[in-house]
Amino acid sequence: xxEYLIRRILQSVLVLFxxxxxxxxxxxxxxxxxxxxxxxxxxxQAAILQQxxxxxxxxxxxxxxxxxxxxxxxxNLGYTYKNHVPVGQILWPTVGNSLIxxxxxxxxxLLIAIPWGIYNSTRAYxxxxxxxxxxxxxxxxxxxxxxGILLQEMFSLNLNWFPLSDMHSMNKQGDIGxxxxxxxxxxxxxxxxxxxxxxxxxxxxxxxxxHMDFVRTARAKGASEKRVIYRHALRNALIPIITVLGLDxxxxxxxxxxxxxxxxxxxxxxxxxxxxxxxxxxxxxAISLVSTVFVxxxxxxxxxxxxxxxxxVQLGKKGGAAA
Amino acid sequence: xxxxxxxxxxxxxxQVESTKPDFSAEGVAAPPxxxxxxxxxxxxxxxxxxxGLIVLLFFIVLCGFAPxxxxxxxxTIDMLHASLPPxxxxxxxxxxxxxxxxxxxLLYGGRVSLIVGFCVAFCSVVVGxxxxxxxxxxxxxxxxxxxxxxxxxxxxxSLLLNIMVLALFGSGFWLMIAVLSLTSWQYVARLVRGTxxxxxxxxxxxxxxxxxxxxxxxxxxxxxxxxTAPIIVNATLQVGTAILVESALSYLGLGVQPPQTSWxxxxxxxxxxxxxxxxxxxxxxxxxxxVVLAVNFIGDGLRDAIDPRTKLKISRRRLQKWRNRFxxxxx
Numbered sequence: 001x002x003e004y005l006i007r008r009i010l011q012s013v014l015v016l017f018x019x020x021x022x023x024x025x026x027x028x029x030x031x032x033x034x035x036x037x038x039x040x041x042x043x044x045q046a047a048i049l050q051q052x053x054x055x056x057x058x059x060x061x062x063x064x065x066x067x068x069x070x071x072x073x074x075x076n077l078g079y080t081y082k083n084h085v086p087v088g089q090i091l092w093p094t095v096g097n098s099l100i101x102x103x104x105x106x107x108x109x110l111l112i113a114i115p116w117g118i119y120n121s122t123r124a125y126x127x128x129x130x131x132x133x134x135x136x137x138x139x140x141x142x143x144x145x146x147x148g149i150l151l152q153e154m155f156s157l158n159l160n161w162f163p164l165s166d167m168h169s170m171n172k173q174g175d176i177g178x179x180x181x182x183x184x185x186x187x188x189x190x191x192x193x194x195x196x197x198x199x200x201x202x203x204x205x206x207x208x209x210x211h212m213d214f215v216r217t218a219r220a221k222g223a224s225e226k227r228v229i230y231r232h233a234l235r236n237a238l239i240p241i242i243t244v245l246g247l248d249x250x251x252x253x254x255x256x257x258x259x260x261x262x263x264x265x266x267x268x269x270x271x272x273x274x275x276x277x278x279x280x281x282x283x284x285x286a287i288s289l290v291s292t293v294f295v296x297x298x299x300x301x302x303x304x305x306x307x308x309x310x311x312x313v314q315l316g317k318k319g320g321a322a323a
Numbered sequence: 324x325x326x327x328x329x330x331x332x333x334x335x336x337x338q339v340e341s342t343k344p345d346f347s348a349e350g351v352a353a354p355p356x357x358x359x360x361x362x363x364x365x366x367x368x369x370x371x372x373x374x375g376l377i378v379l380l381f382f383i384v385l386c387g388f389a390p391x392x393x394x395x396x397x398x399t400i401d402m403l404h405a406s407l408p409p410x411x412x413x414x415x416x417x418x419x420x421x422x423x424x425x426x427x428x429l430l431y432g433g434r435v436s437l438i439v440g441f442c443v444a445f446c447s448v449v450v451g452x453x454x455x456x457x458x459x460x461x462x463x464x465x466x467x468x469x470x471x472x473x474x475x476x477x478x479x480x481s482l483l484l485n486i487m488v489l490a491l492f493g494s495g496f497w498l499m500i501a502v503l504s505l506t507s508w509q510y511v512a513r514l515v516r517g518t519x520x521x522x523x524x525x526x527x528x529x530x531x532x533x534x535x536x537x538x539x540x541x542x543x544x545x546x547x548x549x550x551t552a553p554i555i556v557n558a559t560l561q562v563g564t565a566i567l568v569e570s571a572l573s574y575l576g577l578g579v580q581p582p583q584t585s586w587x588x589x590x591x592x593x594x595x596x597x598x599x600x601x602x603x604x605x606x607x608x609x610x611x612x613x614v615v616l617a618v619n620f621i622g623d624g625l626r627d628a629i630d631p632r633t634k635l636k637i638s639r640r641r642l643q644k645w646r647n648r649f650x651x652x653x654x
Contacts, residue, residue, distance in 0.1 A: 011474075018475045026487060141615035143567055143587070145574050146608030149594050153601050257482055258571050262594075272483060273575055276490030288483050295478045 008303065012296040019292045020072075020285075024065050027281040072289075078282035087286045090271070095290065097167060098260070098267035100179075102252040105187045109194035114241065117202025121210060121237075122229065124203075132199045139196025148189045148262035155185060165264035186263040190256060201244050206237040239310045246302025249294060365628040372624020378617035382610070386433035395424035397431040398582035409602070419603055420596050428584050429606055435585040436566050436611070439500055440618075443565035446504035448558045451511025456542050458512070459519025466516070473509045481506040485568065489577040499578055503565055511557055518550040552629040559622035563615040570611050586611050 071078060077087035120129040156164040162184050163169065169178050209215065210233055218232045219225075257269030264270065268287055275283040307313045366372055385392060395414075401422030409417040409425075416425040458469040488502045522528060523546065531541050572578040573587030581588070586607040593604035 014471070015475050015478050018471075019479055022475070022479070023487070026491065137616060137619065138612075141563065141567075141612055141619055143570050143574075143590075143608060143611050143615075145571060146590055146604070146611065149590060149597070149604045150608070152594075153597055153604060157597060157601070257486070258574070261575060273486060273490075273577075276486050276577075279491065284487055288479060288487065291480050291483060292478050295480065299478075 005304075008300055012300060015296055016289075016292060020069065020289060021065070023285050023288045024061075024068065027285060028061060028064075068285075077286040080280050080282060082278070082280065087282050091268070091283065091286055091290070094266060094268045094271045097265065098256060098269065099252060101183065101186055101260070101265055101267055102190065102256055104183055105190035105194060106248075106252060108187065109191045109198055110245075112191070113195055113198035114202050117199050118206050118229070118234065118237070120199070120203045121206035124207065129203070132195075132203070135192070136196045136200050139192050139194075142192070144189050144193055145258045145262045147192065148186070148259060151185045151188060152262075165262075167266055186256075186259050186265055189259050189262070198241075198244075202237070202241055205240045206233065209233045209237040212236075239306070242309055243302050243306050246298055246305050249298030249301060252294070362625075362628040366624050369624040369627060371620045372628075375617040375620030375624065378613055379621065382433060382614050382617075383437060386430050386437055389427070389430035389434065393424065393427040393430060395427040397423065397428045397584060399423060416606060417602070419592065420600060425603065425606060428589060429586070429610060432584040432586050432589055432607065433610060433614075435496070435579055435583060436569060436587070437614070439496075439503070439569040439585070440562040440566040440614075442500045443503040443507065443569075444558045444561035446500065447508040447561055447565075448511050448554060450504060451508035452515050452547065452554060454508065455512035455515025455517075456519055456547060459516035460523055460538065460542055460546065462520070469512070470516070473512055476506065476509050482568070482571070485572060486575065486577060489572060494572075494577045494580060496579055496583065499569065499572065503568055507561065507564065507568075511554065511561075514553055514557060515547075515550055518553065519546055522546050522549055556622055556626045556629065559618060559625055563618040563622070566611060566615055566618070570607075 068078065075088075077091065079086055080090070116128070116132060120126070120132055123129060152164055155161045163182050167179065167182055168175070169182075210229075215228060215233050218228045223232070256265070256267060257272060259265070260267040260269040261273055268290075272284065272287045275287070393415075399422075401418070404414070404418055404422045407414050407418040407422075409415065411417065414424050414426065416429070418424055419428070454469055454473070458466040484506050485502050489499060492498060528541060528545055531545055536544075569578055569585065570587030570590070573585045574591045576588075576591060578587055579585045589607040590604060593600070593607070596603060
């Protein structure tokens with residue numbers, strides 16, 4: 001187990017390193033460096049050169065990369081080109097905002113999807129099962145931003161029930177009720193997306209378990225249907241679901257790019273698009289790195305959880321989860 | 324569809340399928356049915372898949388032959404006839420806020436969305452198959468390196484990567500196709516690698532190797548042909564994903580640029596004029612929804628059609644019917 005963990009962590013570090021190299025290379029392969037945006041007309045050639053020198057943009061690329069990496073390891077994500085603000089200062093608040101939005105949607109969709117999926121598995125091809133299948137197809141095929149726009153038209157422009165966009169009303173920072181009021185529409189959009197896959201997973205995994213021998217044994221020995229489902233089947237059905245949840249962890253940070261843009265939610269996804277248009281290399285690199293870290297951690301957590309909840313899995317052995 | 328499917332169940336099923344007429348009164352043996360035909364028959368018996376196919380063909384014809392269905396130009400601005408309601412002056416779905424015919428824009432925008440969808444699916448499947456084939460066939464350190472590459476690509480959220488590249492390098496139609504293809508091949512690569520790892524140990528591959536067939540020929544003639552079925556299913560589903568991603572990127576303003584249009588870009592426009600022209604947001608989104616649904620239905624239908632297990636479920640019922648008829652016929 002320990003050996004496996006160490007190997008996995010080393011692998012993750014390697015992946016992170018490669019990702020940082022790739023995003024760094026991409027930034028510097030882009031035509032017209034950041035100064036094209038900053039000093040388009042006013043600066044003379046000499047002024048541009050001087051500016052580039054001050055920012056360290058004239059150093060060889062590997063040196064620039066190492067410099068950036070060294071700073072990064074000290075917790076310094078760099079500075080924006082435009083106002084020379086530390087990247088962390090504008091990034092971390094948006095991470096928090098994204099987490100609020102995604103966390104609420106994620107937990108809500110789990111609370112709906114798992115019980116509903118279990119119910120559907122016991123009454124496969126019934127009405128409720130068909131409804132959830134329809135939700136699945138819709139969730140996979142409907143563009144999230146379109147759903148968002150429709151909700152905005154319906155519930156904020158026509159009915160005026162919920163605010164059109166943003167996270168707070170004017171002068172109402174920190175008011176929980178106001179926040180919840182603003183959360184309703186974007187959370188609805190995100191929950192539909194989550195439900196599509198989670199309903200499918202929980203139903204399929206439960207159906208699979210219900211056909212297993214030990215469930216039949218439990219029924220044969222006279223256990224009540226409730227007991228069969230909740231004590232015998234559910235625990236085993238949860239194993240694959242937990243793995244999927246671990247793999248979905250990174251979505252909590254970067255998954256709402258589109259929804260955040262539709263509803264003008266001040267999260268990391270909106271910041272990313274904004275900064276991509278402004279060519280703020282440092283911010284883009286920081287965001288892609290932060291979300292990659294989450295992906296890697298998510299994968300690791302999924303593997304470990306898998307072994308923790310299922311004693312049959314032995315990590316690191318051939319044929320185990322590591323294979 | 325392929326020799327890959329000659330698992331015991333499948334051949335058994337094929338037999339069941341081909342022996343079906345034997346239970347009829349005449350007892351005339353049917354000609355042997357190929358697996359492709361079995362799959363085709365299964366596909367066309369799936370109502371969802373057939374409806375999906377019809378809807379997709381409908382959109383392809385409508386968008387592909389757009390000039391036949393509309394005589395307006397999608398980019399012509401006509402301020403005198405701006406914001407017309409649907410059905411006035413020959414504007415089937417009305418005009419937008421600067422007088423462009425909405426129906427025409429839907430057709431031409433659909434062209435872009437469909438072309439992007441199919442091109443991206445094709446390219447990403449080609450790249451994925453190539454990487455997966457090389458990794459699975461050669462194994463060893465080649466496999467190690469390519470699979471680490473897949474890991475790395477899987478770790479960067481692909482939407483972020485798409486946005487980054489398109490924003491930095493300037494957005495355009497072909498660049499978008501390239502970027503979307505290069506960020507969506509990983510799943511196919513894993514899939515192909517998996518089948519290749521199994522198939523390369525097969526005796527016919529060893530036989531081919533023994534008589535001196537080159538690696539390239541073994542890969543293209545024997546191995547890829549035997550893994551086409553799952554690849555095709557995946558390619559179909561990729562079309563839908565690509566259309567969705569394209570529309571999202573265009574919605575953000577990073578995809579196709581005016582005067583070109585796509586369904587995503589139309590929605591971007593529609594959101595600005597939500598108050599004055601709410602219906603404008605409905606049409607493009609509905610088109611995306613319908614096309615992606617259709618493609619997903621087709622993909623699911625194909626997957627069920629080539630999956631021997633779904634056959635078993637259906638045929639058991641049918642088998643019972645045949646048995647009943649058989650016992651009634653008193654042979």
